[in-house]
Amino acid sequence: MKKFNSIIYLLALILLPVVTQAQFDGEFIKPRNGKFLLQNATVVTVTKGEIKNGSVLIVNGKIESVGTNISAGDAEVIDCTGQYIYPGLFDGGSRLGLVEVNSLPETQDFAEIGQVTPNMRALVAVNPNSVAIPVTRVSGVTTTLASPSGGLFPGTAALINLNGYTGDQMYAGFEGVILNFPTSARRSTWDRRSEEEVKKDAEQAQKNLNEIWAKATKYHELKSSEAELTFYPEMDQLAKVISGDLPLLVEVNAAEDILSAIKWIEEKKVRAILTGVAEGWRVADKIAQAKLPVITGPMLSIPTRQSDRFDAAYTNPGKLAKAGVKVVIRTNDAENVRNLPFNAGFAAAYGMGKEEALKAVTINAAEVFGIADKMGSIEAGKDATLFVSSGDPFETRTQVSHVFIDGYRVPMSNRHIKLYQEFLERSPGLEK
Amino acid sequence: MKKLNIFIAAILTLVWIPTQGQTNKGSVLIKNATVLTVTNGTLEDTDVLVENGIIKKIGKGLSASNVTTIDAKGKYLMPGIIDAHSHVALDAVNEATAPITSEVQMADVVDPFDVGLYRALAGGVTISHAMHGSANAIGGQNITLKHRYGTYNPEDLYMKEAPRTIKFALGENPTRVHGRGKNIQPRTRMGVEAIIRNGFNEALQYKKSWENYNTALKQKGATPIPPKHDARLQTLVDILDGKIIIHCHSYRADEIYALINTCRDFGITNIVFSHVNEGFKVAPELAAYTMGASVFADWWAYKFEVYYSTAYNAAILTENNVITSINSDSGELIRHLYHEAAKTQRYGQLSDEQALALITINPAKQLGIADKVGSIEEGKQGDLVIFDEHPLSVYAIPQMTFVDGVKYFDIHDDADDMRIKVSATDTVEPIFLKEHDHNCMHGVDFFFNNFGRSLFQHSH
DSSP states (O other), X not given: OHHHHHHHHHHHHHHHHHHHHHHOOSOOOOOBOSEEEEEEEEEEOSSSOEEXXXXXXXXXXXXXXXXXXXXXXXXXXXXXXXXXXXXXXXXXXXXXXXXXXXXXXXXXXXXXXXXBOTXXXXXXXXXXXXXXXXXXXXXXXXXXXXXXXXXXXXXXXXXXXXXXXXXXXXXXXXXXXXXXXXXXXXXXXTOXXXXXXXXXXXXXXXXXXXXHHHHHHHHHXXXXXXXXXXXXXXXXXXXXXXXXXXXXXXXXXXXXXXXXXXXXXXXXXXXXXXXXXXXXXXXXXXXXXXXXXXXXXXXXXXXXXXXXXXXXXXXXXXXHHHTTOOEEEOXXXXXXXXXHHHHHHHHIIIIIOHXXXXXXXXXXXXXXXXXXXXXXXOOTTSBOOEEEESSOTTSTTOOXXXXXXXXXXEOSOOHHHHHHHHHTTOSSOXXX | OHHHXXXXXXXXXXXXXXXXXXXXXXXXXXXXXXEEOSSSOEEEEEEEEEETTEEEEEESSOOOTTSEEEEOTTOEEEEOEEEEEEOTTBSOOOOTTXXXXXXXXXXXXXXXXXXXXXXXXXXXXXXXXXXXXXXXXXXXXXXXXXXXXXXXXXXXXXXXTSOEEEEEEOTHHHIIXXXXXXXXXXXXXXXXXXXXXXXXXXXXXXXXXXXXXXXXXXXXXOOOOXXXXXXXXXXXXXXXXXXEEXXXXXXXXXXXXXXXXXXXXXXXXXXXXXXXXXXXXXXHHHHHHSSOEEEOSSOOXXXXXXXXXXXXXXXXXXXXXXXXXXXXXXXXXXXXXXXXXXXXXXXXXXXXXXXXXXXXXXXXXXXXXXXXXXXOOTTSBOOEEEESSOTTSTTOOEEEEEETTEEEXXXXXXXXXXXXXXXXXXXXXXXXXXXXXXXXXXXXXXXXXXXXXXXXXXXX
């Protein structure tokens, strides 16, 4: 009997691996890090020109060296002959990770209830496993600003890298509090308020903002003098802006509102970044004078006024850059953040130029977010967040072949690609 | 008195001319262009002569007297872009009052003042298919427009040679509006299928009642009572008789397949599926039984029924021999359909010719106008666009757009403000942070639970 038992055990042991292997077809490709040498590419460093026949050595998540004669050592060699290497692209404002299916409220995590909710932190609500994340990153967009939207102070945006399984693994080192600056413009063509109502609402909103700000300033004063305060999380977060620990992302679009915002920012002495800025071209000099950086976009949108030239949105970033404004580009999208390079392409075509547009989605973004020591260009010592492509990443036909985020080579696959693989030649076809 | 007569005659002439519907036809000679014919390859350094609105000659060293000549050396000439799904220049989009409203006509609500027409021209689009919305299983009849911007007469925009088309809609939109919004059928995809099938059966009965009446009339001395005229059912009869092309808003593979089967049962072959995000899953069926699919390049995840989409849809459909076009359904996107078409080179690596066909000859086929437009061929209408670079490049900028040989867009000559109507009540021009997309659910958003969404996102 004992002998029979051991035969069964033995049989089970032999069969076990067979059984487990037979359950699944195919291998799951995971992001992997290590040592990689990307060889024989044109390296577009952004900050230090282009290197022909160049190589980039990646070790432990960092760019170890960039140059023409780098020996592989024990690194995995990836031949990039005829290809180009670019730093990962930044989207300066999106809902990627904060929403899964746009029309379903259950999946909308970007707009909290309330007008003053600066303490709502995007980083805690980003879904690292959103289907849209792998869909986005294979385009070379590696880093996005996850931005809450809605009320006057809708929350705190967070810069994330598009690889990792927790918010902390994705965090790219920047947070900022969003202010939707009171506007004299209409929210959309659906907005049917009368001229007077629009004006009255704007005045009321401005008054409201100033009252809240005065309160926050008081709160900050009392807190700095170590007074005992009732717990007030909204004011606590705004106090961080007043102390300068967090910057204010001021969403403002109509020309007149931009001027009011500049005045307000100067009065309150806040560290601010302007976002949206759709009509920035009308007051570009004033923005440049105020030395405020701008995150603008999408370019692929309609002019704000019927009387505007058809290309007003396409030419806006170029006009801002020419006036001397530091420009960053955003899609303001969620599932189609992958269109960021095309937005930059349109900006380039309509006056910005390719070089400046490339900066707007790389080094400018890194500088505005205060992480230029780690990201935004291909330089030794920076994070290995970069990609390999067949050419200019803004050009529509270009193919991206490898994407590295923090030294991890991420899989060049996603649901869109898998559906292509399954359905290009369906089996069975028309007849079963 | 004689003078007054002449004056009156002159006024009458002025009034009379537009009512004739004679739209402007132009002549132009475009020289030395790289001509992307779409149907006959690329012709380097070639001239195209348009006379009185029609492409007269394609060749080298052409000359013509008394015709404006444009030197397009180093530039690209392609056929006017055709958008098979648009709501630009429409005052209203949805007659959302019943699951079947086939009697409604979009021709009645064309707004020639919409500056969106000019913006479309600035993106090289010369023809758009102005459609009813997607609130109903069977919506209204659409109208194909030529972008003759500048006229005050809606009829000048009609492409009168185009066959009749009608909007159908499946899935979430008709079930939300009727089932969940009004508690009447359809609430499910079963209901949508049944509504359409029932509609066709009723139309057959209606047709039969007229046939019976007409037969009875022939009897000597008979005085039969005619059936009551029903524009709704008559339109469905016209569909069954092959006089109207169906353009069906659809997303999921199952609903597409169900309507293909319904159409096969009723002998209908004139059907194009629009949006059709999951068309790639039933590509062999679409290729075998329909006039193809008109898709977005990359839109997905804006609602649940487009969650399982792929940006490779157009490429998969094309490689499976489905007639495929890329449409806008948006006043924004219509301005860069050339770029949307180019996305099939990133997602699926289609050839230049395949990609350009998606916005020219293929939508022309789906609208039943491929014998007149959609490619650069002698005898076709002179709808043309000049680009500074290859139109599939992200850096390409349309330079001039012609409809019937008449130039309606010139990047170097046009004023910044191209409105032809200004609001009489606004003292300050309104600024819109977001323009709502001209979309399929326009006018029925009050049925949505999450109304606020439509302020800043798609709801196609």
